Amino acid sequence: MKKKKHIFSGLYIALCFIFFYLPIIITMIFSFNSSKSLTHFTGFSLKWYQELINNQEIVSAVYVSVTIAILATVISTVLGTVTAIGLSKSRKFLKEYLLNVNNIPILNPEIVTAIGLMILFSSIGIAKGYMTMLLAHICFCTPYVITSVYPKVRSLDPNLANAAMDLGATPVQALTKVILPLIRPGIFAGALLAFTMSFDDFVISYFVTGNGVKNISIIVYNMTKRTNPTINALSTIVIVVIILILLAVNIVPILKKSKERKFEG
């Protein structure tokens, strides 16, 4: 009975995974296709990767996506963590206000956030471009950091910072040496989430950009009108890098644990 159950569930899981990964795998396979065709694999070739590197537009877009994701992650993580810590010590009224305002970018449909920011930048008269895209990204990433860090901060003993300062630490030291290390998992989770949201973003970037600044999403969106195997090459690179990062982040600690166990055993 148990074996039957496992076969059925295993099969179902396998089917679902095929559903998830089929388009991705096909894309990766056809990125090595020597012809433009989407159906016939005529031969192995790296020419689309060659074209990808030579295509200045796409390379610039990758640069924009990556740099904005990193900058937005760093800034929003700092801003979010600092705010979360401050929130835990704030008065009830301020706490309610900030938490509700913070939820708005998360709950609002992306397109509404995007429109709002676009109208804001137009009204103020800021020329749309790299800066506006960065500001917009920080805007929607920070709430995710706050929602990741705040629960961790709340779970801390409220007297920790006081205790540290009683023992002679300055407020800054209490912050960096006592509180931060304890909420590190939350900060890390928030930063990872911020990075994903930023790198993946299309809608908000599409509406707030200008001056020819484009990220990966916008370039792909423009290129979908014509058959473009170069996008397959780009997809493959992005997929491989992401899988490597995720594996590194998740498997390394598992390896570390089993190493430690080996030592103990």
Added chain:
Amino acid sequence: MKHFKHLTKPYIVWSFILIVIPLLLIALYAFTTGGNAVKILEFTLKNFIKFLEPTYISVFFKSVKLGLLTTGICLLMGYPLAYFISRFKDKTQDLLILGVTIPMWINLLLRTYAWLNLLADNGIINNLLAMLGISPISMMYTDFSVTLGMVCNFLPLMIIPIHTSLRKMDNSLIEAAYDLGANRIQAFRRIILKLSMPGVLNGIVMVFLMSISTFVIPKLLGGGQYLLIGNLIESQFISVGDWNFGSAISLLLAVIILISMRLMKKIDPQED
């Protein structure tokens, strides 16, 4: 200690400028006419009345219908998957969930483009069908392709909260149920299903809200004639140029979603 509360000051300013003011601006545009340059400030309900025209209301209902369909399919496919994954050993579960999450990390446009490849009239699936002697099916620019794209995109959002709920569940409860004479179906219905409800609700809400407001997937996989609320808003701002009407629709959408979230919170007061 008291110093720490000042740490919130930067975000108070930031959030006001970049979160609150944009919303106020949308509201301002929604209630006025006069185009992009807000020179003429005449307050009017014209934009909202325009939305009540039958064509636009039908766009709204079409979006809701698609949202319900997507959510339903995600639930039917996602619950079993989450359940089966939760039956494995902890380490395997971690790996499987990682496998489910990876596609979410890959840029949405790239993933949707990958589906374009597969579903194209001269794409792989049709090619395979041709090899089997079946005539090619036109899959692109249909309800089918849009729903497929949405389900594929949002399914992880349904699976993960359900799985989290199931994982937290105490297995001894099920053991106890069997001991007390329940059969498998009863145990499932009364205990497992009930305890996973928070996760299910979470998943349903997330998938539904995201699917009624999406515009990229319908545009790429559905073509110009596929007009959902998200597409309608986008077209008002990008090609038609009626920012007032577009803002009115955005405001309506935002309000509807906020109200739904409030209702959801009332049904399930658990904070995530």
Added chain:
Amino acid sequence: MKKRFIILMAVVMSMLLTACAGGNSSGESQTGTGRTGGATLKIYNAGEYIDMNLISQFEEEYNCKIIYDTFESNEVMYTKISSGENYDIMIPSDYMIERLIKEDLLMPIDWSLITNKDNLLPEVMDLEFDPGNTYSVPYFWGTVGILYDTTVVDEADLADGWNLLMNEKYAGDLYMYDSERDSFMVALKALGYSMNTDNKDEIQEAFDWLVKQKSVMSPIYAGDDIIDNMISGNKSIAVVYSGDAAYIMSENENLEYFTPEEGTNVWYDAMVITNTCQNIDLAHKFMDFMLREDVALANTKAVGYTSPVASAFEKMKNTTFAGISAYVPDTSNPNNEIFRYQEQEIKELFADLWTKVKAQ
């Protein structure tokens, strides 16, 4: 935990460095091997409307940087610049140029700086939308017509003219253009009205025609994706611009192009300089560059659209696009019209009705 963080940062940093090595430090440069030679030119053109190599060529020859953006339709272009986005050179269509002139958004052309002006065909000059070419320099021209698969479509049905697009025999097998003026043009002409009408009854009739077409024929409203789809033969009929037709027909022999007797839209796209242009001299140089015989030839060959430059036109007509009727715009039909400027009210009506057609 620390180790995990370091690894993550390392991978992310290496990604950044790789992107840096391939890309430009400013992150704003768009195309070509363009160098930071001081001047920048911002160009806004229709999608799939230029040989991208020419951009790099210009950047190299004139030691400048070009920021190149594309729009899906004239309406999108207009909305974008209304929202505050500024460009130096834009390449809109006739009626849009008329609007830009009326709204005082353009700078007059200094024809003394256009050394290649004698290369131009006389028939593309001095047209009603811009008398004397005060503000525009011709870029491409052509017609709108029906592209059809000769192996599927019955010759006899072509006599229906635009009503071929309402023939149930071909339901589910056609593309219409996702553009309000072009689609309404088809409907108005099918009903025998002028495409520039402001008669609300006629417009309403055209709306009804389009709504009926949507329910009977289930057309796909597409843009540039028509090109590869028709080359692959995914559908049998499409409403296309003559240039796209020429390109598609050169890749797929089964296709033919015709313009109905009821009349069609003859259009002229041209380069204009905006009032906000930062570098007027460079802008003129670019327009002059596009009229150079070798450049115009390369452009028309790559894109398929009919060149306004005489030598390029003659060469393409007789070689690459020989026998392809779409390349030579047939302007003889008296029922053909050029799009003219629409009053704001009519423009909004069209936009609203087109949204409603798509929402059916």
